[in-house]
Amino acid sequence: EIVMTQSPATLSVSPGERATLSCRASQSVSSNLAWYQQKPGQAPRLLIYGASTRATGIPARFSGSGSGTEFTLTISSLQSEDFAVYYCQQYNNWWTFGQGTKVEIK
Amino acid sequence: EVQLVESGGGLVKPGGSLRLSCAASGFTFSSYSMNWVRQAPGKGLEWVSSISSSSSYIYYADSVKGRFTISRDNAKNSLYLQMNSLRAEDTAVYYCARDEENWGQGTLVTVSS
Numbered sequence: 752e753i754v755m756t757q758s759p760a761t762l763s764v765s766p767g768e769r770a771t772l773s774c775r776a777s778q779s780v781s782s783n784l785a786w787y788q789q790k791p792g793q794a795p796r797l798l799i800y801g802a803s804t805r806a807t808g809i810p811a812r813f814s815g816s817g818s819g820t821e822f823t824l825t826i827s828s829l830q831s832e833d834f835a836v837y838y839c840q841q842y843n844n845w846w847t848f849g850q851g852t853k854v855e856i857k
Numbered sequence: 858e859v860q861l862v863e864s865g866g867g868l869v870k871p872g873g874s875l876r877l878s879c880a881a882s883g884f885t886f887s888s889y890s891m892n893w894v895r896q897a898p899g900k901g902l903e904w905v906s907s908i909s910s911s912s913s914y915i916y917y918a919d920s921v922k923g924r925f926t927i928s929r930d931n932a933k934n935s936l937y938l939q940m941n942s943l944r945a946e947d948t949a950v951y952y953c954a955r956d957e958e959n960w961g962q963g964t965l966v967t968v969s970s
Contacts, residue, residue: 752919785957787902794952794960795902806958838902842957845916846892846904 753777753841757849763857770826772852774839779819783843786815786824789851790835798837799824829854859883859959863951866964873943873968879936879953879961887911887931889956893938895949896963905951906938921947943968 754777764770774784782802787795797806799815802822812827826833834856839849865877879891893905906917906927915927926939936953943966950963 789902794962797958800957840902840957845907846894848894848902848904851901 753847755847755849757852761853765857772824774822776820780841780843782818784822785840787838788835861953861961863953863961863964866966868967874941877938881934886934891936892954894952897949
């Protein structure tokens with residue numbers, strides 16, 4: 752089983768600031784990595800797939816990078832609607848999710 | 858437009874059974890593998906099971922192996938999850954997902970006496 756580890760667990764950021772979220776895989780997943788945003792009571796929303804490709808309708812302030820075992824999601828300038836929980840997911844060998852990073856208002 | 862609608866959730870006693878359904882529309886269901894993912898209250902996402910388009914390949918998370926059975930009926934555009942020997946730790950919202958982009962809204966399963 753591929754284990755996905757996200758850091759930090761909680762990130763406190765002021766609106767307008769940059770947020771950087773990390774995700775590490777226990778073995779290489781190539782670029783088969785997705786990022787999701789989830790708000791309370793809602794299903795996860797796909798932000799990034801293929802490690803760096805924005806999904807349809809996702810603003811350009813969201814960007815993804817990395818390959819192999821180390822990945823990063825960057826939100827360049829946090830908007831009020833971006834405060835949520837973010838998950839990474841590998842789909843190289845079925846699916847595994849990270850434990851999530853909560854982005855909260857500082 | 859892809860639509861996935863889960864149903865069948867509810868309250869069940871430990872040791873009981875429940876069958877979840879996922880009705881799919883807006884795409885050629887028989888051409889896609891399908892997945893179940895769950896989320897316990899206040900917790901993260903956990904992949905549960907996947908089934909290939911023709912049901913030839915089926916995979917389960919270790920946490921549900923031997924208790925849950927995934928199946929599909931391509932003629933009815935439907936995905937199922939038969940859950941037996943339910944435990945309190947199976948309490949979660951269960952999502953049906955076609956792929957990374959297309960998820961249903963989930964159905965809540967509560968296992969409690």
